[in-house]
Each structure stands twice: as C-alpha cells, then as structure tokens.
Amino acid sequence: MVKPIIHFKNFSFQYDSQAEKTLKDINLDIFPGEKVLLAGASGSGKSTLGRCLNGLIPEAFPGKMTGTCLINGHQAKDSSIFELSFDVGTVLQDPDSQFVGLTVVEDLAFSLENDCQPQAKMQAATREWAQKLQLTEFLQHSPQEISGGQKQRVAMGGVLIDESKILLFDEPLANLDPAAGQATMQLLNHLAAQQDLTVIIIEHRIEEVLSAGIDRLVLLKDGQVAANDRPEKLLVTGSLAELGLREPLYLSALRRAGVNLAECSSLLDVQQINAAALPQALQQWDTELELSSAAKPKIPLLEVEQLDFGYQPDRPIIKNLSFTLYQGEMVSLVGKNGTGKSTLSNLIAGFLTPTAGNIKFTGKNLLKLSVKQRAEKIGYILQDPNQMISQTKIFDEVASGLRLRNVAEATIKEKVIEILRICGLYEMRNWPIAALSFGQKKRVTIASILVLAPQMLILDEPTAGQDLYHYTEIMNFLEKLQRQQHLTIVLITHDMHLMLEYTQRTLVLSNGSLLADAIPAAVLTNDQIIQQASLARTSLFDLAERFKLPSATDFVSKFIQAERQERIDD
Amino acid sequence: MTENLFIGYIDRPTFLHHLSGSTKLIGFISFSIIGMVTFDTRFLLGILIMSLVLFHYAQIRYREVALIVKVIIAFAALNLIMVYVFGPGYGMQIYGTKHLILGNSQHYFNLSWEELFYLFNLLLKYVFAVPLALIFLLTTNPSEFAASLNKIGISYRISYAFEIALRYIPTVQRDYRTISLAQQARGYEMSKTAPLMQRAKGAVQILLPLIFTSLERIETISQAMALRRFGQQHKRTWYMARPFKTADYLSLIVIAVWLILGIYLFKVNNGRFWNPFK
Structure with missing residues (x-):
C-alpha cells in the first residue's frame, strides 16, 4: 500500500492571537502524485492549513498544534520552515x-x-x-x-x-488575466506529470482550477473538512453552493435545464460531458426561455471622442478611441494588462492630459476641469483599499473629501451619516478602520467617494481575491447603488464571471483601441476577441456549441438573465 | 515616465565593466579613505588624473551623469565658500607662514596664499572621488552589488538588504504614484499652485497608506525569503558574483601601491600636509 505523503490525524490548530481554534480535528491523507484542490470560503481555514504544510506555522505564525501532521515523514510540530522547504515548495x-x-x-x-x-x-x-x-x-x-x-x-x-516533491499553490489565479490563468493550469498539469509532483492548490475559483486535472477536492468549512472526494462526486451533490463556493458555470446551466448531473458521464470536462437526456433538455430550456428586451432610453453621460495619448509621439498608448457611456449603466472594461485600461481611467480622472481628442461629461467639456473638480463627477476607486484610506476612523475617512472642500461641519455630518446608512456602515461609524474586513474597507472607500455625490464610479478590480460570499456582497451593493442612485458604474476587471453576471455592456481594449463594444455574452462567445484580449471562453459557450444551440450568445444571455432574476427575487 | 531617480548601470564592453564589483568597491573605498586623509597636493593630483583617465576608459557619457555632476559641483562650491567664511585664517594656521594677498592678519576676513592652497586641496578631494564613485556605480551590475559587499566582509543579510532595496524601489515608486493620484482625486491639492502648507498636508496623507502598503509587502517578502531558506546558513553563494581574474589581482596590486605611496608620503611630509611654503 502506498503511504500518504501528507498525513493529518485529529489535527487542530489555534493561533496564539485568536480565541478559538482555526483548524478543528482535521483528518486528511494526500498521496504522492495527487493533485488536490483545497477550497472553502474566507475564514474556512484553507490558508492556515497551507501554512501548516510549509512551516510558516508555527514559526512565523505561532500557535498551538494538537494531533498529528506528517509531511513526507516529518512532524510539522518539530520542523522549521527551513526543513520543510526541501519537501514543500510554496508559491504565494x-x-x-x-x-x-x-x-x-x-x-x-x-x-x-x-x-x-x-x-x-x-x-x-x-x-x-x-x-x-x-x-x-x-x-x-x-x-x-x-x-x-x-x-x-x-x-x-x-x-x-x-x-521538492510537493508544490503548494496559494490562490494562483487571483492576480492573472483569464488567458494566463488557463495557461498556468495547463502548465501545472503537464509539470506535475513530468516531475512526479504532488500538487496542492488553494483557490476558490473552482471551474478554472479543475482544468488542471484535479484528482481530489477537499472542501473546508469553519476549520473542518466538510467534504473530501473525487471532484465529480462532489460536483453532483451540489455541496459547493452550500459552502459558499461557485460551481462550474456549465454545471449550473445544466442544473437549470433540469439535467440530473448524477446521470452524466465526464462531468469534469465540458468538451466530454454527456447524458442520454442532456441534449434535449438543454435545447428545450433554450427554446422555452425568452430574452427580455427592455430597452431603456439612453441619456449620454460620458462621451469620449477620438482620444489619443502617448508619452512619446511614436508610441501611442491610446489610439483614436471613441465611445459613449450612458446614465445608469454598469459597464465592464476588459483587456490584457498594459493595454491602456489604467491610462484611460487616468485620462478620464484628469491625472493625464490627452494629446488629441475630447472628453465630454453631460455634454460639457471635461478636459477644462481640474482633478479635484472632476472627482465631484467621477469617482475612481482603487483595487487595494489600503492604498486609499488615509484616516484611522470610518467617519473621518468618509468626511475627508468634504472637509477638503471646506464644507460646513454640520452639513458634513448630515451627508456622511446619510452615506454611511446607504453603505451599511452607520453602526460602525466610530470603529477604527483597522478592525474592518477587506469587503468592509472596500465599502468605506466607496462611501468616501460617494459622499462627493459623483454621477459615475470607476472601480479597479472590485472583487479581486474575494470568495463568493464577499464577492456577492460587494456586487449586490454596487448593483443597489446603480439602481437606487442611478449611478453609472465602470468596472475594470479580469473576472469573466463578474462581467457576465453584473455588467450590461463590455468595452474590450486592445493596444489602446476599442476591439469590441457589446454585451458581455457576445464578447465571451467570440473566439477572435477572446484571443486578442487574453480572455478565456466561458464554458457556457462550449456547451452551446457542442449541442448546436441556435445562438451561443443568446444561450449565455438567457442563463445570466435567469441567474439575475433569481438574485433579485431573493 | 521613464525618469530615472538613480543613475543606472549601462552595459558596455570596457575593462572596467569586466572587473569584479568587489575590486571596484575596494578601489573606491581605499582611494576615498587615503584621499580624504591626505593633504598632499601632488598625491591628490595624481589620483585625480588617474580617476579621470579611468572615467574616460569607462565610456561614460556626460549626459548620463550631467545632473549628478551639477549637483556635486554646486555642493562643493557652497562647501568651499562656507569653509572660507568660517575660518579665513585657517590656511595660515596650518602652514605656519603668512603670504597675504588681501587685507591684513589683524582682521577676521583676509585672503592668503595659504588659505587658497588649503581650499584648492579641499577642492581636489571633492573632485577626485566623483569620477571614481560614478565609475563604480555605472560599471557595476546592480545584481553584483550585494555579492561585492558580501565579499569584502559585510554580512550577507545586510548585503542582501541592498539588493532588496534596489528591487523594490520601482514598486514603491509605483505605489506612491497610485496613492498620490487617489488622494488628489479626493481633493488634496498637490499641484505646484497649491500653498506649501496644503501640499505638506497632502504629502502626509499619502504617507500613511504608503507605509501600510509597504509594511504588508515587507511581511510577504520576508515569508517568501524564509520559504526559500534565506538566512539559514552562515554564508551563501551568489549567482551574479564575478570570480577574481588576473585583471582583478593586477588592479588590487595597483591600488595597494597607491595606498603605500600615500602612507609613505605621510612620513616624508611629517604629517598629512605637504607644505610648499617652507
């Protein structure tokens, strides 16, 4: 019998800084050559488990271990980071x-x-x-x-x-564009076979990771192993959704179409998955669902006209770019890194001056306004809230934009309280910001921009590194703002779920020009755009193609519509 | 955007580029020390000529170093003026003779040949080190820096700190720019038109987020380094270290000869000063 290379028995761990155990009674064996995906919501203990494997626990993060944890024969308790580093290679x-x-x-x-x-x-x-x-x-x-x-x-x-024979990968997809993420997973699959590696991936983007040929899915919940089995088994039961994780989109679509996943073969591969009743169920669902086409009146808000920009005349970064954003839209701005997305937002916010072209806001010339004046119309929110927060208390942080504009303190108080209520932060108004979670900090940064009453928000990767629960929390909040305050929201993102699910329109930038301006479902079902902009095909597209649905774009749109409907009904 | 805060390494095929960083560092330090101690004008002129010749051979172009050279000239001029203002009679005191050009020895402000000669020596000291420092900086691959420091006996942990600093300067600059833009959007005036007080306040507002961001980064870096066994052994090797070759040994001999000459001159001169007035 093969001996496990990693062996947890009745293993618990408690950080010295915490009142409760973060890992409770873990029993888990991982065998040589396995590829294991370790998933769970934030706070489920998956990162802590990873730290036990590479020795950061207990050396860099002291705490109390009980039970057994053997890594390639070494007791985790008595091993240093140094000793374990020969067995476990960690990619942060x-x-x-x-x-x-x-x-x-x-x-x-x-x-x-x-x-x-x-x-x-x-x-x-x-x-x-x-x-x-x-x-x-x-x-x-x-x-x-x-x-x-x-x-x-x-x-x-x-x-x-x-x-080293064990490779530990901590959220490998969080910082990559979709195409690069896919390439990493394929490379990993190849390397693992070639080098005889045991691979442990910690990630909550399950669909993308499964393409690395995962042998086993370990789901954590509240510090305990909630499920541990072959991925196809766990995907059938729907235990992912219960744990606040997202199952692969094509499986959600099949569930919606009423396909019994237990009857499907090759569940993990959208190119192979099949069942007797599958094609018909899918086609029927596609025919029955009508796309609602509620065309709203369009009032232009931001008009970008033939914009050019470059630091050197012979190397333009933005080339003859024109588009119009309408009031109340939620738009995604996508494209490879370095393709001009940040440059474009810097031009809009006024940090950079275009070499040619014009930008109009509600019909007026925006280029004549200073950075400060533009900020009252267009709010720009960075990816990392820590880079925006400059005060120690929530109230002061939100008030600072008004204070800098010499607004009377009584008015400030009134306005800030109103915004804090909208953002669900009122109860915490006197808390120190350091005590907040990432999602709460994000809301503070949004609140501190909203208090200036802008008509448009630009957010850079608003959900990066968030699990489904916090992701949904942030996005529902933004959606509410869009509906109730009639804000126009631009999301700069690599996350294709995000663009599909929440935005009504996608602008694809490539080398400083507009490659596409269409609904997200159309963008993600167009191979040429996908390739040029380093995006990845959605598995829904594969499904539609394989089963010859009349229009892949419509199929994707219908699925998103059904999901959105359910979200609003909740 | 490509503005360089630091003058950078430029790879060129000269013998100075091929010398080991340690040799250049040893040379730079030895010449600096002996040159700072001695006031023998002949010796200083000798080093100056040598360093200018080396500078020529290093193929460094003036425009690459124009800014820093101007800064140094301004600084040196200011320094010489201050030295004169605070002790116009110091030269006569040192050399023990009085060859006055202007004024008389009763007044505080006067000008003597001795003082001029003393200031000239100071000027030489400022000037000879500049080409040497520039040669060291511009002909040594930054990746070799840390290895060179370690080789001359500085602990590898401290040496590596230099490498990490070089690595993360662009990142911190980028963070600073991002944070500064975000804060400006919220209304901190930092443009040149804003009053100084307001700009100073704005800078503080950037500092807090920058510190927090950097602290977080430092934590990750130190974990990443520990996970790859940095700091476990008493020593480490360097991928970029250049092993000593014949040219290095020859250079070290030349450096040693200069050093011995400098020390020998102390004896000849009976002290640090060469006195042409006696």
Whole structure:
C-alpha cells in the first residue's frame, strides 16, 4: 500500500492571537502524485492549513498544534520552515511581491544561493528550469519587464528548482488575466506529470482550477473538512453552493435545464460531458426561455471622442478611441494588462492630459476641469483599499473629501451619516478602520467617494481575491447603488464571471483601441476577441456549441438573465 | 515616465565593466579613505588624473551623469565658500607662514596664499572621488552589488538588504504614484499652485497608506525569503558574483601601491600636509 505523503490525524490548530481554534480535528491523507484542490470560503481555514504544510506555522505564525501532521515523514510540530522547504515548495498569492531577485535568473537561483551551491551548478539548474517553464528568453529581465503570468512561472521555478516533491499553490489565479490563468493550469498539469509532483492548490475559483486535472477536492468549512472526494462526486451533490463556493458555470446551466448531473458521464470536462437526456433538455430550456428586451432610453453621460495619448509621439498608448457611456449603466472594461485600461481611467480622472481628442461629461467639456473638480463627477476607486484610506476612523475617512472642500461641519455630518446608512456602515461609524474586513474597507472607500455625490464610479478590480460570499456582497451593493442612485458604474476587471453576471455592456481594449463594444455574452462567445484580449471562453459557450444551440450568445444571455432574476427575487 | 531617480548601470564592453564589483568597491573605498586623509597636493593630483583617465576608459557619457555632476559641483562650491567664511585664517594656521594677498592678519576676513592652497586641496578631494564613485556605480551590475559587499566582509543579510532595496524601489515608486493620484482625486491639492502648507498636508496623507502598503509587502517578502531558506546558513553563494581574474589581482596590486605611496608620503611630509611654503 502506498503511504500518504501528507498525513493529518485529529489535527487542530489555534493561533496564539485568536480565541478559538482555526483548524478543528482535521483528518486528511494526500498521496504522492495527487493533485488536490483545497477550497472553502474566507475564514474556512484553507490558508492556515497551507501554512501548516510549509512551516510558516508555527514559526512565523505561532500557535498551538494538537494531533498529528506528517509531511513526507516529518512532524510539522518539530520542523522549521527551513526543513520543510526541501519537501514543500510554496508559491504565494502575489507573484510580484515574492520576486526577490533583480532579474529572473537570480530569482530562480535564490534558494540555491542560500544552499551555498557553486555557480556552475546554479547555471545548469536555472538553464534547465527556464527551459521547462518557457522563461529562457526572459532570464536577464527585471520583474518590471515581465507579465503576471511570467512572474508566476518564475515563482514556480524558484521553488521547483529544489526538486521538492510537493508544490503548494496559494490562490494562483487571483492576480492573472483569464488567458494566463488557463495557461498556468495547463502548465501545472503537464509539470506535475513530468516531475512526479504532488500538487496542492488553494483557490476558490473552482471551474478554472479543475482544468488542471484535479484528482481530489477537499472542501473546508469553519476549520473542518466538510467534504473530501473525487471532484465529480462532489460536483453532483451540489455541496459547493452550500459552502459558499461557485460551481462550474456549465454545471449550473445544466442544473437549470433540469439535467440530473448524477446521470452524466465526464462531468469534469465540458468538451466530454454527456447524458442520454442532456441534449434535449438543454435545447428545450433554450427554446422555452425568452430574452427580455427592455430597452431603456439612453441619456449620454460620458462621451469620449477620438482620444489619443502617448508619452512619446511614436508610441501611442491610446489610439483614436471613441465611445459613449450612458446614465445608469454598469459597464465592464476588459483587456490584457498594459493595454491602456489604467491610462484611460487616468485620462478620464484628469491625472493625464490627452494629446488629441475630447472628453465630454453631460455634454460639457471635461478636459477644462481640474482633478479635484472632476472627482465631484467621477469617482475612481482603487483595487487595494489600503492604498486609499488615509484616516484611522470610518467617519473621518468618509468626511475627508468634504472637509477638503471646506464644507460646513454640520452639513458634513448630515451627508456622511446619510452615506454611511446607504453603505451599511452607520453602526460602525466610530470603529477604527483597522478592525474592518477587506469587503468592509472596500465599502468605506466607496462611501468616501460617494459622499462627493459623483454621477459615475470607476472601480479597479472590485472583487479581486474575494470568495463568493464577499464577492456577492460587494456586487449586490454596487448593483443597489446603480439602481437606487442611478449611478453609472465602470468596472475594470479580469473576472469573466463578474462581467457576465453584473455588467450590461463590455468595452474590450486592445493596444489602446476599442476591439469590441457589446454585451458581455457576445464578447465571451467570440473566439477572435477572446484571443486578442487574453480572455478565456466561458464554458457556457462550449456547451452551446457542442449541442448546436441556435445562438451561443443568446444561450449565455438567457442563463445570466435567469441567474439575475433569481438574485433579485431573493 | 521613464525618469530615472538613480543613475543606472549601462552595459558596455570596457575593462572596467569586466572587473569584479568587489575590486571596484575596494578601489573606491581605499582611494576615498587615503584621499580624504591626505593633504598632499601632488598625491591628490595624481589620483585625480588617474580617476579621470579611468572615467574616460569607462565610456561614460556626460549626459548620463550631467545632473549628478551639477549637483556635486554646486555642493562643493557652497562647501568651499562656507569653509572660507568660517575660518579665513585657517590656511595660515596650518602652514605656519603668512603670504597675504588681501587685507591684513589683524582682521577676521583676509585672503592668503595659504588659505587658497588649503581650499584648492579641499577642492581636489571633492573632485577626485566623483569620477571614481560614478565609475563604480555605472560599471557595476546592480545584481553584483550585494555579492561585492558580501565579499569584502559585510554580512550577507545586510548585503542582501541592498539588493532588496534596489528591487523594490520601482514598486514603491509605483505605489506612491497610485496613492498620490487617489488622494488628489479626493481633493488634496498637490499641484505646484497649491500653498506649501496644503501640499505638506497632502504629502502626509499619502504617507500613511504608503507605509501600510509597504509594511504588508515587507511581511510577504520576508515569508517568501524564509520559504526559500534565506538566512539559514552562515554564508551563501551568489549567482551574479564575478570570480577574481588576473585583471582583478593586477588592479588590487595597483591600488595597494597607491595606498603605500600615500602612507609613505605621510612620513616624508611629517604629517598629512605637504607644505610648499617652507
């Protein structure tokens, strides 16, 4: 019988800083060569479990362990980060912040340097791994010169170069565009087979990770193992939704169409999945559902006309860009990194001045206004709330924009309280901001912009790194603002679920020009756009194609409509 | 946007680029120390000529270093003026003779050949080190910096701190820019038209989020480094370290000869000063 490479028995852990146990009575065996997806909502203990595997617990995060945790024969309790690092290679969530070398090749060699390996050996090893990870041409590049996907490959190379047999991946998809995420999963699948790796992936984006050929799905809830089985078994039972996780979209669609997933074969692969009753059920559902076409009157809000921008005349970043945003829309702005999305929002907010073209807001020239004046019309919200918050108390943070505009303190109080109520923060108004969760901080930053009464919001990746529960919380809040305050909301995002589910229109940027301006369902069912903009096909598209539905776009739209209907009814 | 805060390494095929960073560092430090201690004008002129020759061979172009050179010239000029203002008679005191050009020795402000000569020596000290520092900075690959520091005996943990700093300067600059834009949008005036007080206040508003963001980053970096065994052993090797070659040994010999000459001159001169007035 094969012995497990990782063995948890009645294992519990409590951080010294916490009143309760974060992991409770974990029993889990992982065998050599398995690819395991560890999923669970925020606070379920999945990151803590990961830290027990690589030794950050108890060394960097002290606490009390009980029970057994054996990693490749080593007791976790008595092993240091140093000892475990030979067995477990860890790739952290943000590949940029773990890039410690000045160039790719130095970062790859980092652990070998620490092991005092001679230069000849380091050169051979880095050459070998650069080849395996397709990094050879980037070896002399600095981290600023390579993309997120490449950085992640560097991070993988930097730990695999130790020849460790266990690879621990903490939320590998959180910082990547959809195409890069897909590529990472495929590479991982290939490497795991080639190097005989045991892979543990911590991630809540289950659909994307399943394409890496996951053998086992371990679901955590409140620090306990809630389910542990082959993924196809767990997907049938629908236990994902109960745990606040999102099941693959194509499975949700099949459920809606009334297909019994237990009867399906090849459940994990949208290209193979089938059942006797499946084609007919799907076609019937597609025919029966009508797309509602409630065309609202369109009042232009922001008009961008033939905009040009570049730091050097021969290298334009924005090229002849024109589009109009209408009042009350929720629009997604997508495209590869470095394609001009941030530049465009900086031009709108007034941080940059276009070299040619015009921007109008409610028919008036926006370019004549200062950054401060524009901020009263268009609010810009960064991805990381910590980069926006400059006060220590919620009330002061929200009030600061008004105070800087010399509004009377009595008026400020009135306005801030109103906004805090809208944002569901009123009860916490005197709390220190440090005590808030990520989602709550995000709401504080939105509130501090809303208090200036803008007509439009631009949000950069509003849900990055959030589990389904917090994601839904943030997005429902934004949707409510859109409905009740008639705000126009622009979301800059890599998340295709987000653009499909919540936005009514998608602008696709590619090399500074508009590649597409259409409903999200149309964008994600167009292979050419998907490829050029580094997006990924939605599995709903595959489903529609395989079963020859009359229009893939309509099918996707219908599914989204049904989901949205259910959300509003709730 | 491509404005460079620091003058950067430029790869060129000169013998100075091929020397090990440690050799250049040892040279720079040795010349700086001996040059700062000695007041032997002949010796200082010698080092100056040598450093200018080396500067020429390093193929550094003036426009690459124009800014920093101007800053140094301004600083040196200011410094010399202040030295004169605070002690116009110091030169005569040192050299023990009085060759007055202007004024008389009864007054505080006067000008003597001795003072001029003393100031000239100071000027040489400021000037000779500049080309050497620039050569070190512009011909040494930043990746080799840390390795060189470690090689001359500085603990590798401290040496690596330099590498990490170089690595994260662009990131922190980017964070700063992002935060500053977000704060400006909320109404902090930081444009050049705003009153100074308001701009200072705005800067503080950026600092708090920047510190929090950086602290978070530091935590991740230190975890990432620990996970790859940084700091476990007493020493480490360096991928980018350049092993010593013949040219390095030759250079070290030349440096040693200069050092010995400098020290020998102390003996000849009976102290740090070469006195042409006696």
